[in-house]
Amino acid sequence: MNVIINGDAREVETGVTVVGVLALFGLAPGIVLVQINDEIVNRTRYAETVLAEGDRVELVRFIAGG
Numbered sequence: 001m002n003v004i005i006n007g008d009a010r011e012v013e014t015g016v017t018v019v020g021v022l023a024l025f026g027l028a029p030g031i032v033l034v035q036i037n038d039e040i041v042n043r044t045r046y047a048e049t050v051l052a053e054g055d056r057v058e059l060v061r062f063i064a065g066g
Helices: 018-024
Strands: 002-005 008-011 032-036 039-041 056-061
Touching: 018 032, 018 056
Parallel strands: 002 056
Antiparallel strands: 002 008, 032 039, 032 056
């Protein structure tokens, strides 16, 4: 199935969840904000939120610094 992740076309397994996508990038769910089709996904729903064909996903990792 094809989705867009941070502007890049990617092929992922059908039925993949947000947690599965984060695992592809080696990211822990607690440090990433996820937006699908311009809507922020509540972190408590990452494991149950399944991506669909053509979804646009943005992964935002917060970095501290000055």
